[in-house]
Amino acid sequence: MTAVASPSATATGRGARLARRAFVVRELGIGLALVLLVTVTYLANPRFLTAQNIKDLLLGSAILAILAVGQAIVVITRNVDLSVGSILGLSAFATGSVFVASPGLPIPVVVLLGLAFGAVLGTVNGGLIAAARVPALVVTLGTLYVFRGVDYMWAQGRQINAADMPSGFLRMGSAAMAGLPVLALFAVVVLVAVGYYLRHFRSGRELYAIGSEPAAARLYGIPTGRRVFAAFVASGALAGLAGVLHAARFGTLDANAGLGSELNVVAAVVVGGVAIFGGSGSVYGAALGAVLLTTIRAALPVLGINPFWQDAAVGVLILAAIGLDRALSARVGRSLRERKSSHG
Amino acid sequence: MLSLEGVSKSFGAVAALRDVRLELFGGEAHGLVGENGAGKSTLVKILAGVHAPDAGTVALDGHPLQLSGPAQARAAGIEVIYQEPTLFPDLSVAENIFMGRQPLRGLRRIDTARMRADASELFARLGVRLDPDRPARGLSIADQQLVEIAKAISLDARILVMDEPTAALSGVEVDRLFAVTRSLRDAGAAVLFVSHRFDEVFALCQRITVMRDGRWVSTDPADDLTVDELVRRMVGREVSALYPKRDSTVGRPRLQVRGLTRHGSFTDVGFTVHSGEIVALAGLVGAGRSEVCRAIFGVDRYDAGEVTVDGVRLSNGDTAAAITAGIALVPEDRRQQGLVMELSVERNATLPRRWALAVGGLLTGATERRAAATWAQRLQVKAARLSDPVHMLSGGNQQKVVLAKWLATTPRVLIVDEPTRGIDIGTKAEVHRLMSQLAGDGVAVLMVSSELPEVLGMADRILVMHEGRLTADIPRAQAGEESVMRAATGQAAAA
Numbered sequence: 001m002t003a004v005a006s007p008s009a010t011a012t013g014r015g016a017r018l019a020r021r022a023f024v025v026r027e028l029g030i031g032l033a034l035v036l037l038v039t040v041t042y043l044a045n046p047r048f049l050t051a052q053n054i055k056d057l058l059l060g061s062a063i064l065a066i067l068a069v070g071q072a073i074v075v076i077t078r079n080v081d082l083s084v085g086s087i088l089g090l091s092a093f094a095t096g097s098v099f100v101a102s103p104g105l106p107i108p109v110v111v112l113l114g115l116a117f118g119a120v121l122g123t124v125n126g127g128l129i130a131a132a133r134v135p136a137l138v139v140t141l142g143t144l145y146v147f148r149g150v151d152y153m154w155a156q157g158r159q160i161n162a163a164d165m166p167s168g169f170l171r172m173g174s175a176a177m178a179g180l181p182v183l184a185l186f187a188v189v190v191l192v193a194v195g196y197y198l199r200h201f202r203s204g205r206e207l208y209a210i211g212s213e214p215a216a217a218r219l220y221g222i223p224t225g226r227r228v229f230a231a232f233v234a235s236g237a238l239a240g241l242a243g244v245l246h247a248a249r250f251g252t253l254d255a256n257a258g259l260g261s262e263l264n265v266v267a268a269v270v271v272g273g274v275a276i277f278g279g280s281g282s283v284y285g286a287a288l289g290a291v292l293l294t295t296i297r298a299a300l301p302v303l304g305i306n307p308f309w310q311d312a313a314v315g316v317l318i319l320a321a322i323g324l325d326r327a328l329s330a331r332v333g334r335s336l337r338e339r340k341s342s343h344g
Numbered sequence: 345m346l347s348l349e350g351v352s353k354s355f356g357a358v359a360a361l362r363d364v365r366l367e368l369f370g371g372e373a374h375g376l377v378g379e380n381g382a383g384k385s386t387l388v389k390i391l392a393g394v395h396a397p398d399a400g401t402v403a404l405d406g407h408p409l410q411l412s413g414p415a416q417a418r419a420a421g422i423e424v425i426y427q428e429p430t431l432f433p434d435l436s437v438a439e440n441i442f443m444g445r446q447p448l449r450g451l452r453r454i455d456t457a458r459m460r461a462d463a464s465e466l467f468a469r470l471g472v473r474l475d476p477d478r479p480a481r482g483l484s485i486a487d488q489q490l491v492e493i494a495k496a497i498s499l500d501a502r503i504l505v506m507d508e509p510t511a512a513l514s515g516v517e518v519d520r521l522f523a524v525t526r527s528l529r530d531a532g533a534a535v536l537f538v539s540h541r542f543d544e545v546f547a548l549c550q551r552i553t554v555m556r557d558g559r560w561v562s563t564d565p566a567d568d569l570t571v572d573e574l575v576r577r578m579v580g581r582e583v584s585a586l587y588p589k590r591d592s593t594v595g596r597p598r599l600q601v602r603g604l605t606r607h608g609s610f611t612d613v614g615f616t617v618h619s620g621e622i623v624a625l626a627g628l629v630g631a632g633r634s635e636v637c638r639a640i641f642g643v644d645r646y647d648a649g650e651v652t653v654d655g656v657r658l659s660n661g662d663t664a665a666a667i668t669a670g671i672a673l674v675p676e677d678r679r680q681q682g683l684v685m686e687l688s689v690e691r692n693a694t695l696p697r698r699w700a701l702a703v704g705g706l707l708t709g710a711t712e713r714r715a716a717a718t719w720a721q722r723l724q725v726k727a728a729r730l731s732d733p734v735h736m737l738s739g740g741n742q743q744k745v746v747l748a749k750w751l752a753t754t755p756r757v758l759i760v761d762e763p764t765r766g767i768d769i770g771t772k773a774e775v776h777r778l779m780s781q782l783a784g785d786g787v788a789v790l791m792v793s794s795e796l797p798e799v800l801g802m803a804d805r806i807l808v809m810h811e812g813r814l815t816a817d818i819p820r821a822q823a824g825e826e827s828v829m830r831a832a833t834g835q836a837a838a839a
Binding site: 222 | 392394413414415417418424426430431432433434435439443444445446448452453454456
């Protein structure tokens with residue numbers, strides 16, 4: 001290896017380190033903030049870290065994290081999916097209804113049905129965006145209300161209770177395997193699969209390319225429309241999965257499940273370092289953002305902070321994340337510039 | 345190899361191409377010249393598959409070719425290098441080269457290590473040092489172009505279309521590009537070379553096609569043509585003087601720069617521009633010339649030094665103060681920095697004077713229109729309507745609007761960065777005439793230019809920068825291509 005240590009090789013090494021550091025710092029920064037928050041809260045009140053509390057935290061994070069992973073896929077392509085909360089609601093109610101209709105259905109089948117149902121709703125989003133050539137923000141704002149409206153019509157004020165669903169299914173919502181809640185395992189599997197796909201597959205990298213510079217993506221011959229469509233289907237499918245898990249966790253379902261959660265999801269993604277204008281960031285960051293937001297909501301009451309301040313705290317966190325992002329990209333830009341001038 | 349017959353294309357009511365023909369042969373470089381708005385770029389975009397022709401046929405090896413998208417053009421072996429490269433800023437250089445066709449390993453996963461190695465190998469072949477892992481964001485235009493060329497080479501393109509690839513390159517980089525292009529051509533590729541620089545067209549091409557007003561004018565072997573003949577065919581008239589530099593009396597110092605330093609960009613830059621003087625700032629791309637201009641104008645802050653206009657010191661990083669002091673900056677990149685592309689011609693032209701033109705704090709359409717019309721006439725801006733958005737104009741006319749916008753503020757110091765880049769020869773002469781006229785009126789003009797003939801033809805004095813430092817200050821009488829190039833490449837001691 002020492003034989004190839006030419007000037008260009010060292011330059012390569014330095015650039016790689018720089019890029020890696022930028023990547024690591026993003027995720028690391030959120031991780032540090034999380035550790036700091038947990039430590040401070042624990043010191044203030046050691047009961048914050050009881051087994052039950054940790055489990056609750058993981059359960060709460062899991063569903064938000066799955067939604068955030070789906071949202072990150074869409075945001076990376078310079079789009080946004082505001083309808084995920086409504087898709088979750090519809091999927092959760094559909095899950096309950098399926099069990100009411102045929103209680104004997106195996107759980108894996110129901111999970112797959114939820115995924116497929118969400119994917120169908122995602123297809124509606126993707127199709128409208130592709131056909132109408134309208135910004136995703138507008139289209140999904142529309143479907144947010146449409147899907148929720150369908151949910152209300154379907155439910156007609158009814159409620160599906162835990163008694164209507166098989167106990168095995170409800171156990172899945174609170175049981176643990178190897179110390180981890182099953183819901184968190186779902187989230188980890190989704191996270192690792194999507195993270196690996198985005199990093200190591202052509203079509204995954206093309207999603208980043210589309211978000212980074214849409215005009216260039218078209219000139220490269222990337223099937224932009226198809227990729228963005230697929231991103232919305234994926235986001236919908238994950239929201240559908242989240243709906244099934246929501247049903248399993250809470251057991252009581254009405255048409256209000258997941259109401260307003262879309263903004264929480266977008267916040268998690270942004271806090272997690274995914275650039276809102278696409279092209280950069282990772283699903284790992286988005287998932288960490290989801291855990292951080294959930295932890296903050298749990299920690300503030302423990303710290304004795306007025307619950308009315310919770311939203312403000314989340315807001316400050318978003319602004320801090322954006323500020324960090326700016327400072328970071330400025331620093332990376334500067335060091336790239338200095339490197340270039342030293343080369344001549 | 346590739347032939348176009350009777351190709352026409354209209355955008356709305358505007359006919360961009362009318363009955364154009366073109367034939368490219370393997371192993372031959374073909375020059376395409378014409379004024380701005382002659383339809384060269386539209387032709388390039390048809391070859392790239394971006395636009396579909398309204399009429400006419402494109403044939404490859406005698407078989408008709410349907411170019412319904414960039415992917416088809418690429419599949420047919422056509423690779424286009426644009427004047428302004430389009431890369432993905434967030435992705436690595438290696439990914440930019442191989443996007444969509446990254447080397448794969450098992451399970452169709454991307455083989456990152458091989459992709460990086462392949463990119464390094466391409467850069468080694470090109471003789472450049474670029475880090476495949478760094479993001480494309482922050483690369484100079486020259487480096488971005490190299491990434492595009494590396495991409496074309498990696499594709500083994502049979503037909504290489506280059507749309508003014510040298511507009512932003514310095515001499516060394518152009519030589520490197522030409523060496524690479526020649527080797528591709530000698531390997532059997534057909535090259536279509538679109539350029540405004542005749543010396544380059546003649547140096548590279550065997551045959552030259554001239555276009556005018558969207559029509560094909562002529563195609564001849566390069567050996568049968570002269571520059572004068574080409575110019576005559578392009579404009580349909582003789583261009584009398586390309587560089588109408590009038591001698592003007594040099595007055596007192598207007599713009600003084602002392603010890604200006606911005607870490608990583610330039611160091612200890614100091615010079616004076618007098619009223620009535622045109623001073624050129626020459627050097628290779630990346631020498632720090634544009635950065636100096638931006639610092640003077642207050643766009644970027646500097647770390648040390650001072651800037652004075654007529655003896656009054658400007659505060660660091662304060663664009664408003666610079667404008668008040670009478671500095672006007674015509675930036676290098678007119679699309680991003682010079683104009684608001686969506687606004688109308690008249691809005692753009694009156695933007696810096698919107699307060700002066702306002703009546704009681706409100707802008708009235710009438711005053712704006714009158715002021716814009718005056719300037720459009722003086723600079724001979726060709727626009728269908730002044731209320732059209734600026735992006736509908738050709739490059740040369742856009743540059744005129746940028747000029748109009750600043751000239752209307754009656755500046756005392758005019759800084760122009762690559763004023764004629766990508767502009768056709770007729771407009772070029774007009775821009776030069778204008779600069780000369782301004783200097784005659786007592787304005788101090790600082791011109792950044794990569795085109796040596798322009799530098800030598802226009803400037804009273806030539807400052808040369810190399811790697812962020814001023815290396816030479818050459819008076820017009822002693823300036824020659826050689827002395828400037830030597831200083832620009834750092835071979836001469838400071839004069």
